[in-house]
Amino acid sequence: MSEQTRVLVTGATGYIGGRLAPRLIEAGHRVRCVTRSANRLRDVPWAAKAEIVEGDLLKSDDMRAALDGIDVAYYLVHSLGSRDFEQTDRRAAQTFAAAARRAGVKRIVYLGGPAPRGIGEVSPHLRSREEVGAILTASGVPTVTLRAAVIIGSGSASFEMLRYLTERLPVMVTPRWVDNRIQPIAVRDVLHYLVAFASVPDDLNRSFDIGGPDVLTFRDMMHRYARVAGLTPRVIMGVRTLSPWLSSQWVGLVTPVPGALAKPLVASLVHEAVCHEHDIEAYVPPPPGGLKGFDEAVALALVKIRDAGVETRWSNAVWTGAPAEPLPTDPDWSGGSVYLDHRSRQVEAPASALWSVITGIGGETGWYSYPLAWALRGWFDRLIGGVGLRRGRRDPVALYVGEALDFWRVEEVEPGHLLRLRAEMRLPGRAWLELRVTPDPARDGHSRYDQRAVFIPRGLAGHAYWWTIVPFHALIFGGMARNIARAAERSADQSRASAWASMSTSSRPPVPSGSLSGL
Template sequence: MSKRPVVALTGARGYIGQNLLKKIEEKADVIALSRNGDNYEDSEHVKWRSCDLYSMADAEKALEGADIAVYLVHSMMPSAKLTQGSFEDMDVILADNFAQAAKKQNVKRIVYLTGIIPKDNEPLSRHLRSRLEVENILRAYGTPVTAIRAGLIVGPKGSSFPILSKLVKRLPFMVLPKWTRMETQPIALPDVLNALDKGLQDENLANKSVDVGGPEVMTYWDMMLKTADVMGKNPKAIPFPFITVNLSRLWVSMVTGASKEIVYPLIESLKHPMIVQKENYVEGVSNGQISFEESAKEALESERQDGIRLKLPELPSMKQDVRSVQRVSLPAGETADSTALYYVEWLESFLNPWVRTTVDDEYCCRIGTSFSEKPLLELSYSKERSTTDRALYYITGGLLTDSKKNTRGRLEFRKIPHKQELIIAIHEYMPSVPWFVYKYTQANAHLLIMMLFRHHLREKGYGNTHPPLKEENPL
């Protein structure tokens, strides 16, 4: 008998992940990854691991021993009590950590579930633009990637179908914006799982992007009507072409009760046709067999018989930590390392004479004031975890830090692969001041400083005055 492959499955407790785990554990040994993986019991072919993909060290440990890795990660839900930044920028960090960890652990292939990327001459929505950027980042370090691109997935949980079903259920009549007449190709959950399974098994799909869809091309209004028919409803429709996407996302969020973090990016994407494209078609993978009506019946029947509520993911319980992520331009000739040092220098120059900064021979930084010897923040440079493309500092002290609770707080400067852009991020920072004070003072001050620094880099730029600290070393 051939050796069972070892598959690392991210999001193993999520909507897609739970179902995929059941499907593949019969023929593979699975490393099931979750933020709270230690809370679950291992079985003969499933080993649970806790993993925070915002940490590259965690990602490396998570993928140890894996032959293939499945990437089902999305950052539309906040991951800290206070989250500053867009989901697009946070997705960059997650994907970059995962891709670099896969390279270090000699993972043979990555299978990535993403969205269909349309070619309709319209600027991509934020959601689809981010999905494509993640796909490119996963490919950036040389590990072959199989991208399974799907449109609306029909099942009892997830995001898109519960939104649609709640609209039908709660509205006796519906105003139909222009986007409800856009064509899409919905796909049933079992067909998506089959496509992912084939992506895991078929090495010929490596480095390919495969569109998948069900047997029908429909408009969103068609889907609403069929869902209403399954529910035994007959909603009245009022065409109204003047409602914009921005207005639509607001009333969809209000009617369904879903968080704007999920609804807004999804609704913005509905302006695009989401149809399987010929150049991305693979026989036996792209062509789902289950009709929309059949899959909608199955989802709604699950709700009735098993007590499964058609609902969106709930916000996780969180400690009082902070994640703040901003994207800035990277001047030509500069690196993440040199930009980090320049930021400390700029901070003193910009806030002169109130702020003073120092950098020692080990590149550790102290940020303080001119009227006190005690620093506001102490940043310890991690030489072992840094490269020219990523400068990592641990937040190790200072008056603004809760030193007892701040065990994993860190600041990083990270170059985005193949772009002259940089991510500046604070992770798991625990402030010393009371939470409500921090939220309305220090947190807003940090955002303002980041905005000004972004403007400074974009408008003024700076010369190559800070050469790289070292040659890039493997992580």
Template sequence: MRILVTGSTGYIGSRLVPILLADGHDVLAAMRDDGKADSFSWGDRVTPVHFDITDTDSIDAALRTADAVVYLVHSMDDGDFVRKDREAAEAVARAAEKHGVDRIVYLSGHVPDDHTELSDHIRSRLQVEEVFTESSVTSTVLRAAIVLGSGSTSFELVRRMVERLPATPVPSWMVNKVQPIATADVLQVIAAALGERPMPGSFDIGGTEVMTYPELLQRYAAVADLARPQFRVPFVPTPVVGRAVAAITGMPRGTVISLVDSLHHDMVARRGNAVTSDFADAVGDPIGVDDAIRRALTVTAHDGTDAEGTTDPQAAAESDPSWAGGFVSIEDGRVRHDASGLAAVLARRR
């Protein structure tokens, strides 16, 4: 199958491309700068395609020869992202219909049953879902909440909140449930959705455990061998928490505020976990929370894009955002605390 991967140089996309290549697919690696493919080890095995979600002509041209599209575009830190994401999805859906694309696979987020008070982040994901599922193209929507893996925005948020504060403040409203899923399991589900049999519809995907967000922070602290007592903070408005977390973590402000706003809802698989039902054969034994965190902290000298499967998509990659990484790493099974940061450890190994 000839698969167009949008966001191919991003966190999920760059780790997905080698899996699709190993499965025998031809990959059209969509990117704004199509010369960027050369910076990846898979660059000479894909067809780079110019793709700009603000340019309908580039979208139309990119989809012209595609059999399937993996849609990984989100712009939470870019102004009016709700409108922009919807318009981009509409342009992709139109082009897919025009060129007879067989299917679209979209990685979304968990959507609560009550749609009346959705955060902008969740509302945007839902609108994009609706654009694809209401088109004439067979569409598979995969709803994941917190993705655990080095470089994942949600994982890096957890990492930095735990590592940078000697004690963790927990707003009294931030006690809803989450169901984290390992990056490697997300990738296997996406790849399975591109198999011979189309899987139309929306599917909730989650890991092996359901917990509260504070409990997830505690699990990271335990794996990282850090003493991080928690204390409740009552009556703190969500916008204040979002801005504070952005300042503490040093991550993109708009993205952090959007993610924090989403924590008002339970983020769990509601209609049965597709990882253990619809996609069980593809995933096998899902990766547990502690193992996912441990593998994310393990230092490896690779860029995360090896098609032969010798690298771990849970681990850090050179293509990860500049703000990814922390001072805790695991080498030879031992937890190490290095104030210079994991990025510096990786730099010494290159």
């Protein structure tokens, strides 16, 4: 293959795909990304250097158009978390494989899971990953499948499970699978192998096990995570009575990973996941400095988290349990019920100060009104199988379309003017929250804040839900608008005070040399 390979990346809005695409661009390849909504990649830093096309992996015509002229196609999608993910993933793989063959693609690269070995029922997650790999391999297009177990990196679902279980539970009662052997791998090493297979010339049609240098149990990983993170030693007691289902419910309550996603991940841990071959070295050399050990991979991930440098997170992928439709336009609402809560305030601060407060909302900052009420709503959502508030935010300052923000999804960002969030908590209807900034043309240094909550009910339960929470709107939404305005005014006051102090200091006469004031 030529040095500048024409590459298609599926799953570019997800955890691995969102990191792989910019690295392929850096390596000099021509990158095309296919996504159901191009808007979700609009704000990522590398979007201008890639070709973004819209397409649905379940539609043959979409895939034929996306794969036209492509040399290497990366298959990095799955519908884990949805109720019928095995059937959906099977159909998507079959559609993609057939379209790749017709388009004359030279290679498919697929990131799968470890091949389950031994006696016992295979988890649906690993069974589906194995089936997708088999479909792609049998497509007639040479296919390379990379089999990875637990991926250690800031933002991965497996790492988030490990991190939050260890940090929040100094004493744990764990199921028996906690002592199964696992060979984790650092996310940067996974990306190293993925990028390399855009250029390897051989027509390979096989799978490779990939893993780091350490073989550990999940118990070992929790102990070692605690040590690297500077935590006190954890007490871990294994019992034989905790089923994978019960374990997944516990993971869903303690960690940001919702139960619908935790269940298939936890079920996969009942199988040992170690490499049985290392043939990949004959085709791709290890990264400079060698493969990262577990402790180093954890340390690197924690640095990324502390420095707010998390590129992508598992929650960036589409949450299939939530509504995917954008906010309807006004004419489409005619004939249906739409409930609105609109708050507006004049703010004695410039629009820039108000916008800074708005874009910093959520995560550690919170929602500017009654934190306990927001926390209770998040806990309730987790109890009924929703995402809750624990997803937080990827970056403390920047937001881009498509990323998760607590139990919202960023649907639209108009810098300096509008932030629109779509609800992903469990609701009997669809909901949005809009935060809008408008400069005040009549008063210099002042602005207007508009906040609008929109709810479109579904059935009688939706109407009952809205009228049940209406009495709390003045407290929650009213307090939110009031406190956001105050935070912007405080920020503006501090900026003015800092500027005044700087001006006063710079305008002072120089102190004579040798005077007492100059000591």
